[in-house]
Amino acid sequence: MIRRAGALALLLMPITGAEAGARAAPAALPPAESLTASARWIATHSRVVAAEVRPSRPVHPVDGRVGYGESGARFGAARSGRAHEGQDVFAPAGTPLVAVRNSVVVESGNDGGRGNYVALYARATDETYVYLHMLGPVPARLGARVKGGEPVGALGCTGSCFGDHLHFEIRAGRGTTGPAVDPLPSLLRWSRAAPRS
Numbered sequence: 001m002i003r004r005a006g007a008l009a010l011l012l013m014p015i016t017g018a019e020a021g022a023r024a025a026p027a028a029l030p031p032a033e034s035l036t037a038s039a040r041w042i043a044t045h046s047r048v049v050a051a052e053v054r055p056s057r058p059v060h061p062v063d064g065r066v067g068y069g070e071s072g073a074r075f076g077a078a079r080s081g082r083a084h085e086g087q088d089v090f091a092p093a094g095t096p097l098v099a100v101r102n103s104v105v106v107e108s109g110n111d112g113g114r115g116n117y118v119a120l121y122a123r124a125t126d127e128t129y130v131y132l133h134m135l136g137p138v139p140a141r142l143g144a145r146v147k148g149g150e151p152v153g154a155l156g157c158t159g160s161c162f163g164d165h166l167h168f169e170i171r172a173g174r175g176t177t178g179p180a181v182d183p184l185p186s187l188l189r190w191s192r193a194a195p196r197s
């Protein structure tokens with residue numbers, strides 16, 4: 001009886017030891033032969049990684065009622081020898097513009113075509129959200145972190161623009177040169193207010 005219990009204790013010891021080791025040093029790799037510990041380690045660490053890069057709930061970039069115009073305002077519409085790389089979103093001048101997600105300001109400025117503009121990179125989705133024709137210079141500095149829903153400026157019509165609107169782009173990766181995708185399906189999903197038209 002005693003001998004059998006002793007053998008059982010010996011059998012259990014390596015498992016208990018491995019568990020204690022995993023708890024004491026969670027970042028250490030478990031022994032290769034301990035499949036249970038490996039599975040536990042992977043599960044724990046994927047949860048940690050998921051929490052770090054989990055996308056925040058996206059917010060529509062225009063904080064107000066919007067319209068999406070006609071076919072000329074769409075992604076892919078013809079624009080003097082090239083294709084329109086964003087979606088134009090119509091709202092009155094001065095309507096607040098907000099960050100779609102937790103992001104960092106990777107570009108901002110003012111030039112002839114884009115007017116006052118800002119590009120926000122969201123690590124969680126590895127996308128850059130580009131805002132053109134803003135009313136005034138962007139107050140946030142390069143490298144500044146902004147939270148989803150945080151104001152980044154106001155809608156306007158600076159640069160090459162007729163009629164107050166936000167030209168909004170979604171680009172893959174960090175910066176304004178990645179491939180652009182049609183932002184309209186996302187914008188419709190993110191809408192907080194019913195479209196004006």
Ligand SMILES: [Zn+2]
Nearest residue numbers: 086087088167
């Ligand atoms: Zn546009």
